[in-house]
Amino acid sequence: MRPLPEVPSAAAPVDAEQAEASLVAHYPRLVRIGYLVLPPSLSRSRRVLTAHALAQRALQSARRAGPADGPDVPLPRHAGRAAPPGSGYAYVRRQVLRRSLAAGRPWRLRARRAPLPSALPLVWGLRLFPHSGGADELALEQRLSAVGGPGRAAFVLRGLESLADGEVRRELAAAGVADPHAALRAADGVSAPYALLASPEFDPCSLHARPPDLARRRRYVRAALAATAALLVCGTLLGLPGNGWGRGALSAPSYARNPAAEEALDPGALRVVTAAFWRRSPRTDFTAWPTRGDRTEDTGLLRRALTVWARPGGGVRTSATPRTPAGPPMGAPQLLYAGEVGASAVVLFYDGLRVVRYAEPRNADPSEGAALDFARVDGADSASAGALVVERSKGRVRYLTAPWVRKVSVRDLLAPDHAPRALRRAPDGVTDAVAAPAATGGCRSWDAVQLADGTTDRLVTDLGELAPARLTSGPPSKPHDVAGRAELESWARTACLLPAVRSHGVRSVNSWAYATQPLPEGGGSARWLCTRAETWRGSGSRVLAQFQAPSARPPGKRPPGAVAARSEDSPACGTRTPRVLAGVLWKSHGGRWYVLAAGSEQFTSLTTSGGVTGSARGRLLAVPARAGDRARLNGLLADGSRVGALR
Numbered sequence: 001m002r003p004l005p006e007v008p009s010a011a012a013p014v015d016a017e018q019a020e021a022s023l024v025a026h027y028p029r030l031v032r033i034g035y036l037v038l039p040p041s042l043s044r045s046r047r048v049l050t051a052h053a054l055a056q057r058a059l060q061s062a063r064r065a066g067p068a069d070g071p072d073v074p075l076p077r078h079a080g081r082a083a084p085p086g087s088g089y090a091y092v093r094r095q096v097l098r099r100s101l102a103a104g105r106p107w108r109l110r111a112r113r114a115p116l117p118s119a120l121p122l123v124w125g126l127r128l129f130p131h132s133g134g135a136d137e138l139a140l141e142q143r144l145s146a147v148g149g150p151g152r153a154a155f156v157l158r159g160l161e162s163l164a165d166g167e168v169r170r171e172l173a174a175a176g177v178a179d180p181h182a183a184l185r186a187a188d189g190v191s192a193p194y195a196l197l198a199s200p201e202f203d204p205c206s207l208h209a210r211p212p213d214l215a216r217r218r219r220y221v222r223a224a225l226a227a228t229a230a231l232l233v234c235g236t237l238l239g240l241p242g243n244g245w246g247r248g249a250l251s252a253p254s255y256a257r258n259p260a261a262e263e264a265l266d267p268g269a270l271r272v273v274t275a276a277f278w279r280r281s282p283r284t285d286f287t288a289w290p291t292r293g294d295r296t297e298d299t300g301l302l303r304r305a306l307t308v309w310a311r312p313g314g315g316v317r318t319s320a321t322p323r324t325p326a327g328p329p330m331g332a333p334q335l336l337y338a339g340e341v342g343a344s345a346v347v348l349f350y351d352g353l354r355v356v357r358y359a360e361p362r363n364a365d366p367s368e369g370a371a372l373d374f375a376r377v378d379g380a381d382s383a384s385a386g387a388l389v390v391e392r393s394k395g396r397v398r399y400l401t402a403p404w405v406r407k408v409s410v411r412d413l414l415a416p417d418h419a420p421r422a423l424r425r426a427p428d429g430v431t432d433a434v435a436a437p438a439a440t441g442g443c444r445s446w447d448a449v450q451l452a453d454g455t456t457d458r459l460v461t462d463l464g465e466l467a468p469a470r471l472t473s474g475p476p477s478k479p480h481d482v483a484g485r486a487e488l489e490s491w492a493r494t495a496c497l498l499p500a501v502r503s504h505g506v507r508s509v510n511s512w513a514y515a516t517q518p519l520p521e522g523g524g525s526a527r528w529l530c531t532r533a534e535t536w537r538g539s540g541s542r543v544l545a546q547f548q549a550p551s552a553r554p555p556g557k558r559p560p561g562a563v564a565a566r567s568e569d570s571p572a573c574g575t576r577t578p579r580v581l582a583g584v585l586w587k588s589h590g591g592r593w594y595v596l597a598a599g600s601e602q603f604t605s606l607t608t609s610g611g612v613t614g615s616a617r618g619r620l621l622a623v624p625a626r627a628g629d630r631a632r633l634n635g636l637l638a639d640g641s642r643v644g645a646l647r
């Protein structure tokens with residue numbers, strides 16, 4: 001049976017002068033009580049200042065209250081010490097307890113008229129905290145942190161004030177604790193000697209002073225000065241006559257009044273391209289794409305798309321390729337497409353630097369949100385402006401193709417022997433949905449889209465962005481579109497490595513077979529390839545050197561190449577540095593290990609050092625080794641310079 005709640009006895013009158021005398025006489029003890037009961041979420045320095053503030057404000061309450069609001073509970077006697085005055089001290093202690101407990105409650109649970117935090121005492125430029133104790137004091141601090149404020153108060157009243165349990169319950173009830181019995185049970189769980197409460201560790205009147213983080217303070221001061229200067233400048237400009245900027249000023253109006261910004265939000269100002277313009281256009285890129293779709297005249301849709309682009313709200317899911325600015329349009333953009341695709345209404349814009357895709361539900365329900373995607377496509381040409389992703393949903397992708405694309409088909413890169421299958425297109429250039437390459441998990445197929453323009457067939461693949469990446473083969477000096485059985489079989493063992501460059505702003509991926517190496521012990525011939533992913537932004541290119549061991553499996557069933565080395569922002573395998581050197585530790589069918597290495601045609605000799613020592617003339621090397629050996633690989637170029645392996 002639950003015990004009855006503790007009810008304080010009738011109030012006894014308290015004299016304000018007596019309370020003031022008790023506060024002055026027992027100030028260190030009252031501050032210690034507040035420090036121990038305050039929530040541990042406060043820092044030690046903040047708890048010190050708050051405990052002093054609570055003790056000082058207790059006197060204000062005594063002057064307002066007149067009679068006390070609880071029973072007269074005197075401080076117990078201790079050997080060698082006289083008891084303090086009863087009612088005055090008990091009242092001030094109760095005020096400290098009440099305020100300390102209130103500080104640990106959330107704001108929404110505090111009393112409606114709870115006092116605001118005190119501004120005094122205030123310390124600038126210093127941190128104050130009590131003396132450090134030993135391991136026992138630290139353990140007590142941790143145990144008190146684990147119980148709630150009422151439990152800490154009960155433990156302090158028992159240990160520091162030596163009150164009996166009945167008196168503790170009455171004090172807690174008078175301080176506003178709803179369940180004093182639960183507080184006592186929580187205090188029972190704190191296993192520590194009461195004598196530790198008198199330790200200097202918990203004395204907020206005997207303090208150490210240390211400076212704060214001076215570097216951070218300097219940063220805050222500089223930021224505050226800069227913000228103040230900016231506010232003064234803005235206030236001065238807004239206070240000038242002539243709509244806030246002054247008559248005859250050279251600066252333009254604010255953004256909302258800027259003619260270029262207003263034009264960018266006007267659907268009637270969008271650049272619209274006719275269907276036949278691409279045939280006579282001097283450029284074959286996104287500027288030549290005609291405006292297509294069945295909702296190009298829907299000014300409501302276009303206005304919503306432009307407004308969300310300029311000021312996306314919290315319900316808009318926004319994505320952008322790396323280093324792509326996601327800001328508003330710089331003037332009226334070009335309208336590429338506006339129509340319904342699947343369950344969405346989609347709008348595609350082009351502003352000369354970026355392609356922007358806006359998608360909303362067909363019914364334009366704002367509660368379902370919208371999507372806004374940005375992709376950088378500056379410097380596009382006919383080879384890289386062949387298609388854009390118009391919809392990606394449930395693991396499938398639809399493309400909007402360029403007007404010069406005559407035929408679209410789908411080729412599974414992992415099935416090089418299979419002919420590509422036709423992909424139907426609507427009159428507005430939107431394809432049927434095709435399976436998107438898996439970002440994670442098993443790699444059982446990889447559908448790439450083949451675009452035919454009458455002169456060449458180009459392979460592009462979705463890497464999770466608006467602009468699909470073009471796939472090529474050949475040396476860095478002259479990459480070309482994938483063609484022929486050998487290149488298709490090479491890509492069949494490379495495609496499953498493409499997730500390493502997914503969502504990286506990739507423009508094209510070139511796979512270069514730079515060496516063929518006979519394997520020791522008659523193990524057949526292995527191929528060395530360098531796969532380089534170029535980005536639209538120029539930086540952030542990724543390079544993979546892979547080793548494709550011979551396999552008895554049929555084409556399309558062979559395992560992916562083993563990544564021998566990888567690098568980012570490296571010029572290797574590119575037009576600037578068209579060379580590469582890489583090596584692997586390989587195990588023969590006979591169970592023996594070898595260090596294999598291969599370089600491009602610029603290398604005249606290779607050497608290994610470290611765990612495996614060996615050398616070879618030419619650009620191929622095979623040296624016996626042991627499992628787990630690590631070797632340092634170097635090569636000599638024809639001009640005599642020494643080059644390390646890709647890393």
